[in-house]
Amino acid sequence: MKLPTKTIGILIALMAIALGGLVALQYVLIENAFEQKEQSFRQNVNAAMNAVVQKLETSEAVGNIFRVAVKQPPPVASHMQMYSYSDDSSLSVSVTSSGMESFARVFVSTDLGMMRERLAERPPLRWEGEKVWYTVNTPQHVLIRMLNQETGKDSIIVNGFKPAGEHSIEIGQKRVARGQYIFKFLSDSTSSVIQVQNGRMHPALPDKMSFGRREQLVGQVVDKMFYSEQIPIERRLNGAVLDTVIASSLKAFGIDLPFACGVISERNDSLQLIHAASYANELRTSGFKARLFPNDVFLSFNQLALYFPDQQIFILKQVGPLLALTVLFLGIIVYCFAYTVRTIIRQKEFSVRLIDFINNMTHEFKTPISTVSVAAETMMHPNVIRDEEKLKRYGTVIQDENLRMKHQVDKILQMAVLEEGTYKLKCMPVDLHEIISKAAEGAAMQVENRGGTVTVRLEAESPVMNADVVHITNVINNILDNSIKYSNDIPEISVHTENVNGSIRITFTDNGIGIPAEDQQHVFEKYFRVHTGNIHNVKGFGLGLSYVKLMTEAHGGSIRLESEPGKGTTITLTFPVLK
Numbered sequence: 001m002k003l004p005t006k007t008i009g010i011l012i013a014l015m016a017i018a019l020g021g022l023v024a025l026q027y028v029l030i031e032n033a034f035e036q037k038e039q040s041f042r043q044n045v046n047a048a049m050n051a052v053v054q055k056l057e058t059s060e061a062v063g064n065i066f067r068v069a070v071k072q073p074p075p076v077a078s079h080m081q082m083y084s085y086s087d088d089s090s091l092s093v094s095v096t097s098s099g100m101e102s103f104a105r106v107f108v109s110t111d112l113g114m115m116r117e118r119l120a121e122r123p124p125l126r127w128e129g130e131k132v133w134y135t136v137n138t139p140q141h142v143l144i145r146m147l148n149q150e151t152g153k154d155s156i157i158v159n160g161f162k163p164a165g166e167h168s169i170e171i172g173q174k175r176v177a178r179g180q181y182i183f184k185f186l187s188d189s190t191s192s193v194i195q196v197q198n199g200r201m202h203p204a205l206p207d208k209m210s211f212g213r214r215e216q217l218v219g220q221v222v223d224k225m226f227y228s229e230q231i232p233i234e235r236r237l238n239g240a241v242l243d244t245v246i247a248s249s250l251k252a253f254g255i256d257l258p259f260a261c262g263v264i265s266e267r268n269d270s271l272q273l274i275h276a277a278s279y280a281n282e283l284r285t286s287g288f289k290a291r292l293f294p295n296d297v298f299l300s301f302n303q304l305a306l307y308f309p310d311q312q313i314f315i316l317k318q319v320g321p322l323l324a325l326t327v328l329f330l331g332i333i334v335y336c337f338a339y340t341v342r343t344i345i346r347q348k349e350f351s352v353r354l355i356d357f358i359n360n361m362t363h364e365f366k367t368p369i370s371t372v373s374v375a376a377e378t379m380m381h382p383n384v385i386r387d388e389e390k391l392k393r394y395g396t397v398i399q400d401e402n403l404r405m406k407h408q409v410d411k412i413l414q415m416a417v418l419e420e421g422t423y424k425l426k427c428m429p430v431d432l433h434e435i436i437s438k439a440a441e442g443a444a445m446q447v448e449n450r451g452g453t454v455t456v457r458l459e460a461e462s463p464v465m466n467a468d469v470v471h472i473t474n475v476i477n478n479i480l481d482n483s484i485k486y487s488n489d490i491p492e493i494s495v496h497t498e499n500v501n502g503s504i505r506i507t508f509t510d511n512g513i514g515i516p517a518e519d520q521q522h523v524f525e526k527y528f529r530v531h532t533g534n535i536h537n538v539k540g541f542g543l544g545l546s547y548v549k550l551m552t553e554a555h556g557g558s559i560r561l562e563s564e565p566g567k568g569t570t571i572t573l574t575f576p577v578l579k
Helices: 005-070 113-123 211-230 239-253 275-286 311-379 382-386 388-420 431-446 469-485 544-554
Strands: 077-083 092-098 099-105 125-128 130-137 140-148 154-162 165-170 179-189 192-199 200-203 260-263 273-276 288-291 301-308 428-432 451-459 464-468 492-500 503-509 557-564 566-575
Touching: 005 239, 005 288, 005 301, 005 311, 077 125, 077 428, 092 140, 099 544, 125 179, 125 200, 125 382, 130 140, 130 154, 130 179, 154 200, 165 192, 239 260, 239 273, 260 275, 275 301, 311 382, 311 388, 428 431, 428 469, 431 451, 431 464, 431 469, 431 492, 431 503, 469 492, 469 503, 469 566, 544 557
Parallel strands: 451 492
Antiparallel strands: 077 092, 092 099, 125 130, 130 165, 140 154, 140 179, 179 192, 192 200, 260 273, 260 301, 288 301, 428 464, 492 503, 503 566, 557 566
8 A cells, every 4th residue: 555645744743743742741840850859859958957956055055064064063962863764663862972972862653672673782883993984774876975175175085875784985094094075864754963183083063052052043044155156157156067967967867968168157148167168159159058047035047058069970879770761762763754754754765666666677677577478479470481591580589588577586586585585605716807808798798789899807816706607697698788878979998906905896987977976875675766857768677786795795795876967977896805
């Protein structure tokens, strides 16, 4: 069935519209996925920044309270520790210690004598030798802070989940041999504070404190907080601590990316505590900002700004698998679409050539059939039957025309077998100069009748190749035949051989009508014939050059065509030779 050109155009247009819609839809889906990942990234960063702000504010408040408390030495060297436990035994313990002595008042609802004695004998936190010892009654989280009263440096020496039992941390006698240090123990169930002065432990806080004394301490803490608010932000925060807190908070929210950070000061809108100064402009315009110390009594507008240089790459990696699969499948669809369109167009062209081939074949067979029919009818005439010479002459005509049709049929069948790949070459050493000489001799007889010449220059020193004699002979004859058929009134044909890089190169040149540039890429295709306008004196099926190319490549060679309309054609064959 032959599809009309209009129908093919409509089908291609519909396929193109569907493909374009599919590409647009996939683009929208990928864009939405990217936006969702970007929104999730922003939410995580903002949550991490809020956590950073809370940590910084909490740390400052706890530090202020701790410093105020430890800088007020107690008038009485005693302190009170309160514990409260709740389990199946309903244990309630109250312990009071004075100096290194301690006693306990224990109220229990069941017999827990051994446990009561241990709790009374071992306080939660104590200093012995060069170590800080702490006791954990049940598995729980433990935090121990160490404050240097002289320098004001506050550090965390334990922060984690600990099993029940007694634990120790080696501080070193030399480190605390001089100076005053405060150790604060905080767990899920109790707390304790001790003071180590010149390597010896002392109680840190009074066990009894008057209401006035408490009021004084609270006032001092509030004053300390007000004072902190007045300190410039670059002194209020430590850059290294800020980087560490930001990095840990980001990792907690699944963001492990290099970042630039800085604090935009409210005083002169300048960047302080900046990390990665090369991104200063990006930090100013960043969309990731959070106000520091939002609970200050006198509101400050110092802002923490973050910038991620690899943000887009990070998000693209998250949508990378989806993007890669989409591109892969779309690529396959586009390739199949292009291949389908190309096949449709080639099939359309092939159908046109096939029709031309059928028309040419019909004309090729019509002439000998008509000749045979006339000759047979004439032979049946009584006068011809009695004339033996006429019978012989008409019989020869019938035989020649029949042989001509047989050759045409064989050529078509042979091309079909070759195209299917079921042929088998019978290769042997062949002297190309000998084959070219015989073919040129036969072509010269036709050319000389028209006043032309065939020039042969056999200059190859190694003309022997491994080839099928029949097919290689047909290749050379076909090229010479085309040179004669498509030549001008006086044909000028030349054949030249030479050895190049271990191969033999055969060049056929004629002064024929030439081939237009748009047709040169199709001349080796099956059934293709160059349009000659209103000139119809050249017969053929369009199989000659297709056969030449097929056989040349089957022998491991190559073919090249150069032509210009009105100036002739040059065909070059290259074959490997036997050494």
